[in-house]
Amino acid sequence: MDYVKEPKMRPVFPKRAVVTGGMPYGNKELHFGHIGGVFVHADTFARFLRDRIGEENVIFVSGTDCYGSPILEGFRKAKEAGTFDGTIEDYVRKNHESQKDTLDKYEISLNLFGASALGRAGEIHNEVSKEVFEGLYEKGTLEKLSSPQFYDPKFKCLLNGRQVIGKCPIQGCQSEKAYADECDLGHQYMPTELIDPHSTLSGLTPELVDVTNWYYKLEDCIPMIQAYVDDLRANSNARKFMLTTIEEFLKPPYIYVQKKFVEDLDALRAKFPEHDVIDDNKNSYTFVFKNLDDRDAARKVLEGLSINYRTGKTLVPFRLSGNIEWGVPFPEKEGLKDLTFWVWPESLWAPISFTRAYLESKGADKDEWKKFWNDDDAMVYQFIGQDNISFYGIAQQAMWETLGLKKTFLVPNNHILFMNKKASSSGSIKPPMAKDLLEFYTAEQMRMHFLSLGLANKSVSFDPQVYLPEEERNGADPVLKDGNLLTNVFNKIIRTCFYTLQKDFDGKLPNVAVSEDVIAEAKDAILTYEQNMYDHQFHKITYVLDTLIRNMNKRLVNNMRVADAEGNTELKAQVLVDSFYGIRVATALLHPIAPSGCEKIREYLNVDKRIYNWEYIFSTLTDLMDDPSNHEFKFLEPRVDFFKLHECQLAAKEQ
Ligand SMILES: [Zn+2]
Structure with a gap:
């Protein structure tokens, strides 16, 4: 009998697809990491899909993330320094145009590069934001919470998220900068937890005052997200490091206390609400609480005793609103008014707004976007940086489930380093701007190089020889x-x-x-x-x-x-x-x-x-x-x- 070799099973691609490439923030031009870490990969995949499943079946969108306190700050400073003259819309538009120009030069083939605050895409984004709020509200997944916000005693004003800097309270965090309720590595916490806060306006220690906002009850979503991760692990080619990163957040509320600060463990435990203690570490105890309220009560106990502690990663309520003037208007509900959307959540649904804006420009029906975002035979591929896994992989997927939307497929890349160091726009190593690289290399050379780095598996350094001093240039340019x-x-x-x-x-x-x-x-x-x-x-x-x-x-x-x-x-x-x-x-x-x-x-x-x-x-x-x-x-x-x-x-x- 002849041995017939089994034909190789070919992968099945969706009938229609959306590809997204992140949302570059509107306070600056694109640096090399935007292009090399996300856009080139997203574009290559979008172009492949067009060849593979038909051009008309693929929509590749991205856009400038226009709102939020860093932009307000950047605008304020530029005005103050006299380097910019115009409105905040002008300020964002200038950066948006520059970003778009860079994307064109790298041949990033977006169907639409929108802007969350500008033009028709901005108008549609306001509508979509309202729909998302109503959808989440109807399902009973939103709650009003009063939380402390920082207040500058000298300037007598509420401070926005970026106007307060301290140290991240998450155990083991290596970030250089922690803001009011998130650090630059994407950890989220309550402002009360921020260690050693300072106002960037006055340099003083800010006071905390209570402010009421809308939150999505993300803390209730641990079982849902666990099921999602289990499904991906068993049935998909999702990147394993992403699943691990997500799972780190799916633990009950922990508090870590160093043993040297605990004189009498039993006495301390008697003061805490119901909890368990894990004693598997030489230096510290881990206290495990049933819910966030219990953990908050325990934190008050520790603060009362002046005992230092750190909290563990867990899911916390996801803030949807804020009181920054420069934001998408938030619907008035239950007497809460004059709020705007916090920039992070609205940037998650901005790609839906951009898809709708694109389809509208093509004369499609208002609901056509659902064929791309929600049909069984459609897929949404989102290329993101590893720092954004918790937003896209947890907060977004949970809200999408509440809204009856299909979960998207995330493709997270590891960090692209510069000369072996992690460059970040806020850090001390300034990354080269993407445009500047084109003075030395062609777009095709850069595209080939960025794809070859293997960011799927690990963080990799980008070492363009032209940025080395002459005497350190050795052999051929690796780029x-x-x-x-x-x-x-x-x-x-x-x-x-x-x-x-x-x-x-x-x-x-x-x-x-x-x-x-x-x-x-x-x-x-x-x-x-x-x-x-x-x-x-x-x-x-x-x-x-x-x-x-x-x-x-x-x-x-x-x-x-x-x-x-x-x-x-x-x-x-x-x-x-x-x-x-x-x-x-x-x-x-x-x-x-x-x-x-x-x-x-x-x-x-x-x-x-x-x-x-x-x-x-x-x-x-x-x-x-x-x-x-x-x-x-x-x-x-x-x-x-x-x-x-x-x-x-x-x-x-x-x-
Ligand atoms: Zn952190």
Whole structure:
């Protein structure tokens, strides 16, 4: 009996998809981490999906996150320093335009790059925000809570979240900056927990006054989120480190107290509400409470005794409103008025607003967005940085469930470091702006490099040699390594094929079949690529392309040498047909990554866009020609590059 090898199962893609690339904050231009850590990956995936499931079935949206206290602060300071003249809308619009320009330069193919406060997208966002509030309110998942807010005793005003700086109270947190109720690593806590607070206005220790806001009862969602994580772990290719990060929050309320501060454990415990104690650590006790109220009561006890403590991660009420003037208006309800939405929650549903704005601009029905966000055969892929996992993975998924929306699929990347250090806009190492990199590298070189870093698995350093002092530059620039595959190897293959075709075959592709082994190798590359794309393993895609193109090059160079030496026209014809097939396959696979270069290849091959379409992915080049025997290629002049070097690299090469 013949042994029949089981065909490899191919992944199933949705019928329609939304791709989102985070919401860059509107107080500045994009730095390299926005592009290299999120947008290039999101764009590559969106472009792939368009080729794979049809352009009309994919909507790729993002936009400027316009509201919130850091923008208000930035605007206030810029006005004060006289570096900006205009309204706060003007201030945000300027940054928004600059962000959009950078995204265009990196060929990020957004269907809409909106802005939460500007234009039609901003208007729709106000409507959507109201709908979300009503939806959550109707389900009884909102509550009014009075919580302490910081007040500056000298300036006599309430301080917004960014106007207070202290140390993060979460056990083991390494953040450099902790604000009123969140640190720059995304931990959330109550303002009373912030350690050593200072007002950024007066430098004084601020007072706490009670302010009432709307909260989503996230603390009730532990079982729901646990079920979601369990489902992802069992049934999906979601990144494991994300599941671990989410699970860290799904613990009951803990308090950690160092043993050296506890003289009499029993006496202390007698003062606490119902709890358990875990004594599995040399230095500290862990007290486990039934709910947040009990933990708060215990904290008061500890504060009364002047005993230092830290709290553990757990789910806390998720604040929806605030009292910052610069925000989406919050609906008036139960006598609470003059509130605005807190910027974090409204940025979570902004991609819905942008999808609606985009579809409206295309003349679609008002409810069309649901076909993309909520249908069984649709998927929403959200590319995010690891710092945002708790917002998207917990708060958003819980609210979506309440609202009857489908949970989105998150693709979190690890940190992209700069010169081995974590660069953050608030930290001391200033990251290069994304635009500045384009003075040294082409967009395609940067795209290839960022994809190859493997941010799916770990944090990786971005080390562009041009940012090193001359004396520290050693060997080749690591950033150029991946792009060389295109600017060097692939360019050469294409040129050789065209020149041979023009010189020896009168510009007509010989009428021979592609070699079976070449077809088999290409098929294997296509299927591996498809699986890696499905798993969002972008660095593995660059390996597939590397192997495919280098093997193609070897075959071409070796066989051409033999064919020339032997004067073997038949062999030369075969090599040419095999190589043009290789070019056709590589062009389809490269299209999501280096679109401009691929368009240029297509122009010279003189075929239509079916070359990118996965319905035809196994077709040969001849299959794509309307009239193969009369097909004309575009004539290739000497020294044409399909994938370009940067001007400054050309200058260096000619020296
Ligand atoms: Zn923290």
